[in-house]
Amino acid sequence: MLTRRSMLRLAGGAGASLLSSTRLAKAFQEVFQAAELPAGMQAVATACGVCDSNCGVQAILQDGVLRFLGGLPGDADGGGGGLCAKGGSGIGLVYDPDRLKYPMKRTNPEKGIGVDPGWERITWTEALDTIAARFSNAISQYGAESLLVISRPAPDLWMRLLNALGVVNRVDHLDECFLTNRILQRYCTGPMxxxxxxxxxxxxxxxxxxxxxxxxxxxxxxxxxxxxxxxxxxxxxxxxxxxxxxxxxxxxxxxxxxxxxxxxxxxxxxxxxxxxxxxxxxxxxxxxxxxxxxxxxxxxxxxxxxxxxxxxxxxxxxxxxxxxxxxxxxxxxxxxxxxxxxxxxxxxxxxxxxxxxxxxxxxxxxxxxEARKIDIPAVDAVYPRPAYPPKTGRRVDGKDRLPLVLEDGGGLFSTLADGILNKYPGM
Structure with a gap:
């Protein structure tokens, strides 16, 4: 008889397969680490960028072509000499046929399933000039409130650009990921x-x-x-x-x-x-x-x-x-x-x-x-910030109505669509 518990046990088999694939990758890694590499092969130490653990990586190249990614021997932190399935799959980021390597411009304005967008390669100069012109046109016609920037939590240099444009609407993935944890940790025990x-x-x-x-x-x-x-x-x-x-x-x-x-x-x-x-x-x-x-x-x-x-x-x-x-x-x-x-x-x-x-x-x-951080001066501490234009207009995601979220930076994906379609979300 298939009970709820036995069904859940069957579903757990997927986790076991993941562990098996990890063992397989570990076996390959031990071969590369134990044996002297053949002629034409080279081991390069680097770090994984798939997540913020930044585990140490040993990349194996053959005649300049990346062949294998494994944990870096002696890595005391992060992967501890190992690498997860995502990190080990990083070769696909390099050699994927759909990897974007240069700016592309759409030449066919028609959109829809099966419609060829007509992507055409352009220079970086043309790409940056096009983006700057569209920014300027949007600001002059509708104000800086009309610009919406979707990005990861922004570093100092990125924020300099947004502040120079007077951007008030920037959102990232936090409220779909760990915003609840971040706010509660701050008010209960300290920084996340x-x-x-x-x-x-x-x-x-x-x-x-x-x-x-x-x-x-x-x-x-x-x-x-x-x-x-x-x-x-x-x-x-x-x-x-x-x-x-x-x-x-x-x-x-x-x-x-x-x-x-x-x-x-x-x-x-x-x-x-x-x-x-x-x-x-x-x-x-x-x-x-x-x-x-x-x-x-x-x-x-x-x-x-x-x-x-x-x-x-x-x-x-x-x-x-x-x-x-x-x-x-x-x-x-x-x-x-x-x-x-x-x-x-x-x-x-x-x-x-x-x-x-x-x-x-x-x-x-x-x-x-709690996090112990190295005291590294921010960009503004090294290069004095310029005079930014005042920020005007209202946030389209309604974040300004949520005091705890407002303190956290970024924005809200969960209310963004409603805000775009109805000008302001019905909160």
Whole structure:
């Protein structure tokens, strides 16, 4: 009989295939690293740019042609000498037949499925002049408000261009990726960080995050090392993922109900005084509002959470006790967690931050480290900024109506289409 649980186990086979492909790539890598390269082949050290982990890469070239990408031997950070499937597929970025290598201009104004756009190669001078002219025409006719720039989080030089044009509408991918995490981390524990000290954790609690199959290699390495060091891994995920198979305990939680379990665990930690009382007293305002906080979480019992999540109340209570007593505990959260994109994501991430605070592992061994950054002068500190024109007009995405988002930079994809079609989103 095919039950819900057995069906989820079958679905988890996809994660196993990913792990197998990683082993295959590792085998190829060991061959290239162990043997002396034949004549005409060359190993070049570089770094991967697919994500911001920037893992060390060893590229194998044969007569100047890139043949293989593997982890850089001795890389202590990032991939630790390994490379994920995305990084190893980077050869396609170089030799893909559709790779854009120079500016192209559309010559056929007609658009539609199957219609040849008539792309024609042009010089960089013509491309830049065309873009500048269209910018100028739009500003002169409709104002700088009419310019919409879609980009990744902007570096200083890019912002200089936008400020010189008076651009008020710039959006990036943050609200579709990790904006909730970023805002909640800032107001609960400090600047956003993905630095998790898994190696020294003794209890790792995961809400939806499939670290082994859908995350950066540095996180997968960390959780594997943690378990080898004796850590317990608990996974809440409706899907029987690769990480669910790896975990010591897996609970096929009802989709969207993670918040109920998190609230119930907070309830137990407070009710039984299992939280790190010294850390909480030294670094939070809990002592000032203790009565109100305890009263707020009192209704969220494990029995209540069981009705919402289908996770047994006895299991929730036991896990909360283990979380509070087994040593350094962590509830990691990342942009790739399923939990980060629920409609109640703000409340869930807030609850996760509270769990980490109660564990006393914020910026402590076995927990989440705050970012340590090198003090590199910004462009404006080296080259004084010019006089920019005043920014006029309203944001088309409605971000100016959301104070917490407004502080964060960028813009909102989720309201952008409505804003473009209706001038301003109906918020």
């Amino acid at each position: 960080t993905w630095a998790h000290d898994f190696a020294n954790s003794k209890f790792i609690l995961l809400f939806g995050w499939d670290l082994l199959a859908k995350a950066k290699l540095v996180f997968a390495r960390g959780i594997v090392q943690a378990k080898a060091n004796g850590a317990k891994v608990v996974c809440f995920n409706p899907q029987y993922s690769a990480t669910a198979r790896f975990a010591d305990e897996w609970y096929p939680i009802r989709p969207g109900s993670d918040l109920a379990v998190a609230l119930a665990m907070i309830h137990v930690l407070l009710e039984e005084n299992l939280y790190n009382q010294q850390f909480v007293a030294n670094y939070t305002n809990f002592p000032e509002y203790e009565s109100a906080i305890r009263a707020h979480f009192a209704p969220y019992t494990p029995e209540w959470a069981e009705l919402q999540s289908e996770v047994p109340a006895a299991a929730i209570r036991r896990l909360a006790r283990e979380f509070g007593t087994m040593g350094p505990a962590i509830v990691p959260v990342h942009k790739k967690t399923l939990a980060a994109n629920y409609t109640n994501a703000t409340q869930l991430v807030h609850a996760i931050m509270i769990l980490n605070i109660l564990a006393g592992t914020v910026d402590r061994p076995g927990g989440r480290y």
